[in-house]
Amino acid sequence: MCGIFAYTGKVGKEAGGVLLDGLLSLEYRGYDSAGIFLPEAGSVRTPGAVAELRKKIPKDFKGKSGIAHLRWATHGEPTEKNAHPHADCEGEVWVVHNGIIENFKELKEKLLAEGHMFKSDSDTEVLAHLVEEHLKHEKSFEKAALAALNEVRGTYGIALQYKKEPDRIIAARMGSPIVLGLGDGEHFIASDPSPILPHTKKVVFLEDGEVAVITPDGHKIFKLDSTNVKREATHIDWSVEESQKGGYEHFMLKEIMEGPQVIEDTLRGRLIADEGMAKLGGLESVANELKNIERIIIVAQGTAYIAGLVGEYMLEEYAGVPVEVEYASEFRYRSPVLNQKTALIAISQSGETLDTLEAVREGKRKGALTLGIVNAVGSTIARETDAGVYNHAGPEISVASTKALISQLAALVLFTLFFGRQRSMGVKTAKEIIAELKTLPKKIETILKSEETIAALAKKYANNRDFLFIGRKSNYPIALEGALKLKEISYMHAEGYSAGEMKHGPIAMIDEHFPTLAIATVGSVYEKMVSNIHEIKARKGPVIALATEGDKEIGKLADDVIYVPETIEMLSPILNVVPLQLFAYYFAKEKGLNVDRPRNLAKSVTVE
Ligand code: G6P
Secondary structure, eight states: OOOEEEESSSOOOOHHHHHHHHHHTTGGOOOEEEEEETTTTTTEESSSHHHHHHHHHOOTTSSSEEEEEEEEEESSSSSSSTOOOOOTTOOEEEEEEEETTTTHHHHHHHHHHEEEEEEOOOSSSHHHHHHHHHTTOOSHHHHHHHHHHHTEEEEEEEEEEETTTTTEEEEEEEESSOOOOOOOOEEESSSSSSTTTTTSSEEOOOOOOOEOOOOOOOOEEEEOOOOOOOOEEOOOOOOHHHHHHHSHHHHHHHHHHHHHHHHHHTTTTEEGGTTTOOOOGGGGGGGGHHHTTTTEEEEEEEOHHHHHHHHHHHHIIIOOOOOEEEEEHHHHHHHHOOTTTEEEEEEESSOOOOOHHHHHHHHHHHTTTEEEESSSSSOOOHHSSEEEOOOOOOOOOOOOOOOHHHHHHHHHHHHHHHHHTTTTTTTTHHHHHHHHHHHHHHHHHHHHHHHHHHHHHHHHTOSSSSEEEEOOOOHHHHHHHHHHHHHHEEEEEEEEEEEOOOOOOOGGOSSOOOOOOOOOOTTTTTHHHHHHHHHHHHOOOOOOEEETTTTSSSSHHHEEEEEEEEEEEEEGHHHHHHHHHHHHHHHHHHHHHOSSSSSTTSOOOOOO
């Protein structure tokens, strides 16, 4: 998720200043590296965010139009070389891009054979060269850009500029948002309206497969097949902050809503469905060592630790590898017995959590192969592990982690397929998992539609002071996560328990004022969960059951039911966690708390 901003105007505004100010409001989308290009002044790029870019910009960097970018790295490290904008061989065609060009390798090979010289590792750069190539035959920049876009596969939000036509900027959208800002004598392109709003409230949202051209005097929109598109402008009254949140009240809600997209992004290009395999480029360098691994230790903190616990169930049952999961903060202070046949997997959204990092270092000292499941590209854990897999979940702003967990779980399914197919997992099982995995985005969308029901439940239970979450097997960690979310953002006393352990203590607390959320979706432990619910009801405890659509019995037993679509047991935690995230969100909102920035907590804990 990168940020794009482009400007062309004839009203005397300084394009450099307009673009830099605009980028500031896009910093929530990315902050690994930043860059700007003005046809009249040249380009400046840097690792870091807008403050760094400002420092590098010379005083005479002036112009009437330009394109700018904030990067959240996916392909290639966050270095100056990989920062956008990227240019063609002659520095004439410039591009900023949000998304992934899936066929960039084949396009790059073709362009290299045609004599193009590449300067970065980025998939984006191929676009500038493709346009350059088409400019040899096409009459106009517009036609060349359209021809290039028709060759590209993948997801993109793009802005393109050509030095010889400085006041014209071309935008295109396929899967990554693009919005046009319509001013008087000035026009804008951005990945969301926030940088446009200080200048104009009149915007036009592009649809997938559409291309737009802006000049100071106007705009036009057409499809990739050149047919014209007429679209009325929308007047938006959002504040800059509301716009960053995509119209949602909090980043947390926006990030929960991104769940379906996050699964797609984590899985993109990594499944070979007909062979029942996961293709993890980041593990290729250690593929031989992985074949000899006899034991896995997962280290993490917070919500990433919960992901690890779910991973343990998946990996042991389907890949047949013994797995231990440990808080990194504990692991680093004991004397773990490790050897070269141990893989230590560190899971971390930020890639900077100090305890997780130190556990990686300890693992390395003791000879283990260290692997990462990390969201932030180029972060310390990503750099220090021997190999790993990036989440591609985009930046997570809310302190309470939600979409990162969804993505970590999807990545762990990929690990399970990868390890499993090296070992005992047959192709049939793998294909079944892959087929079901692909249905998850739609199923999460269905869950997200029950937002209002969940909000009403949060309201109903908002006056309770305690909460118990129970689950079994791989939904036991999801019970822990339900409780953790409630603690983090609602400051509630909430406990997560394995339902089987309930009789050994927690049940003593149950009375009519102590509600339980029981995860009772279909699977091998369904009947056991129903028995546990009976035990709670016998003690007058209110019960919210999380159940599978079509389960008519559970409604007779539980006080309230949240339904989720059916899936295979292995993948059920990925669906079941979503209503619990929504529940915690609405609970905190009901209490009027600062959802995105809960007291005493930090997004990334870089101290012990
Ligand atoms: C903090 C955050 C949590 C997060 C944990 C681990 O406690 O508030 O949301 O799960 O750190 O962070 P990491 O970046 O390593 O996943």
